[in-house]
Amino acid sequence: MPRCCVLVVLDGLGDRSHAVLGGRTPLEAAATPHLDRIAASGANGLYHAGFLGQALPSENAHFAMFGYAPEEFPGRGYLEALGLGLSPEPDTVYLLTHFCNARAENGCLRLFRDKPEKPSPDEADALFAAVAAFSFEGITVRLHRDRGLFGVLTMDGDVSPEVTDTNPMVDGLFVPEPEPMAGADAAAAHTARALKAYLLHAWRVLGDHPVNRARRAAGLTPVNALVTQRAGRRRDLPPFAERFGLRPLSITSGTLFAGLARAIGFDFLATPDTADPGADLEKRLTLAARAAADYGFIHVHTKAPDVAAHTKDPRAKRAVIEALDAAIGRAAGPLLGDPDILFVVTADHSTPSCGPLIHGGEPVPLTFHGQGQRVDAVTRFDEIAAAGGCLGCVRGRELPYLILNGLERARLAGIRDTPRPPACYPGPVTPMRLEKP
Numbered sequence: 001m002p003r004c005c006v007l008v009v010l011d012g013l014g015d016r017s018h019a020v021l022g023g024r025t026p027l028e029a030a031a032t033p034h035l036d037r038i039a040a041s042g043a044n045g046l047y048h049a050g051f052l053g054q055a056l057p058s059e060n061a062h063f064a065m066f067g068y069a070p071e072e073f074p075g076r077g078y079l080e081a082l083g084l085g086l087s088p089e090p091d092t093v094y095l096l097t098h099f100c101n102a103r104a105e106n107g108c109l110r111l112f113r114d115k116p117e118k119p120s121p122d123e124a125d126a127l128f129a130a131v132a133a134f135s136f137e138g139i140t141v142r143l144h145r146d147r148g149l150f151g152v153l154t155m156d157g158d159v160s161p162e163v164t165d166t167n168p169m170v171d172g173l174f175v176p177e178p179e180p181m182a183g184a185d186a187a188a189a190h191t192a193r194a195l196k197a198y199l200l201h202a203w204r205v206l207g208d209h210p211v212n213r214a215r216r217a218a219g220l221t222p223v224n225a226l227v228t229q230r231a232g233r234r235r236d237l238p239p240f241a242e243r244f245g246l247r248p249l250s251i252t253s254g255t256l257f258a259g260l261a262r263a264i265g266f267d268f269l270a271t272p273d274t275a276d277p278g279a280d281l282e283k284r285l286t287l288a289a290r291a292a293a294d295y296g297f298i299h300v301h302t303k304a305p306d307v308a309a310h311t312k313d314p315r316a317k318r319a320v321i322e323a324l325d326a327a328i329g330r331a332a333g334p335l336l337g338d339p340d341i342l343f344v345v346t347a348d349h350s351t352p353s354c355g356p357l358i359h360g361g362e363p364v365p366l367t368f369h370g371q372g373q374r375v376d377a378v379t380r381f382d383e384i385a386a387a388g389g390c391l392g393c394v395r396g397r398e399l400p401y402l403i404l405n406g407l408e409r410a411r412l413a414g415i416r417d418t419p420r421p422p423a424c425y426p427g428p429v430t431p432m433r434l435e436k437p
């Protein structure tokens with residue numbers, strides 16, 4: 001029976017039906033012979049990392065896929081900070097932030113362009129430096145650069161992560177006022193005031209910055225504001241290996257996934273994205289095959305379907321899906337033919353490639369391929385065909401338990417072989433010694 005699971009996550013794969021594709025989803029419309037062959041030889045179903053209809057971001061979806069409860073989630077800002085290599089201080093608040101273009105209107109700020117034309121590296125350096133540090137009523141604010149115009153904001157002092165987002169995420173909407181969350185303590189109100197003071201400071205400094213004067217002269221959109229979202233704080237989480245008994249590895253790109261790996265004890269193999277998503281996935285699958293002997297759980301991830309969906313062109317997403325399927329055909333053979341491997345393919349969420357939604361709440365297809373898996377009547381890997389599979393609709397943290405079951409590591413409910421039984425069986429048992437107690 002298999003001893004290692006390779007979980008392939010095609011980020012944002014699920015979608016809606018589109019007239020331009022003959023009333024089909026991009027996955028239905030795509031030619032995917034290799035994914036179809038995997039589905040036809042295994043067990044299929046649908047998956048939702050939360051509850052049906054709930055639109056999840058990748059970090060919350062992956063958190064559930066890796067077997068962690070929503071109440072354990074430390075906030076994306078904290079995960080991004082870990083991914084940047086920042087020290088995980090227990091009392092610091094971490095927020096996602098990025099530069100944008102906003103306009104004053106009736107005494108408020110309206111987001112005009114969430115993603116203005118990218119400045120040069122030197123210009124970006126100057127903008128980050130201009131608003132790198134700030135203090136307000138005993139709270140210290142620092143801006144840490146990630147990539148492009150994105151970064152992480154840290155707040156130290158009498159602070160709380162229980163504050164609202166200031167990023168409306170959609171061009172044309174007003175920038176929300178920073179406020180404490182309902183029921184939060186006085187520290188949250190203090191944090192919201194300090195955050196507003198910093199954002200207004202950034203608005204004043206950036207508005208007349210030499211970089212933006214030059215951009216206006218060149219007919220470019222000024223990069224004149226900062227917005228924030230998804231505040232978080234350090235939370236010490238039980239390692240994945242301790243909870244599920246499998247040594248884990250994540251093979252992907254991005255600060256978020258580097259931080260998530262660090263938070264829950266995954267090894268992380270960074271593989272940067274290129275302009276060729278098929279080649280990127282092929283490389284990651286090849287690396288997974290090489291690493292399989294040393295790990296019990298390997299997460300292989302590509303963001304490409306999600307990125308394509310955000311262009312709001314269903315045909316572009318179809319083309320990306322076909323490129324990924326071809327990559328699976330080129331690279332997955334050694335994994336699919338290995339009796340030690342449980343090969344699982346799914347997505348973290350749906351991303352509609354038309355309409356205003358950022359992510360959708362529909363479930364995504366799921367397939368299990370490996371020795372001992374039931375083989376159902378499904379012959380295609382898509383959102384509609386998968387619904388007729390034998391797995392039904394899998395939700396949330398059920399996924400890692402199904403994986404343990406496929407690896408012959410499922411714990412019989414009620415068995416107590418250790419004081420704190422993990423999800424897997426057997427646990428780290430202390431052998432009874434042949435001596436008197």
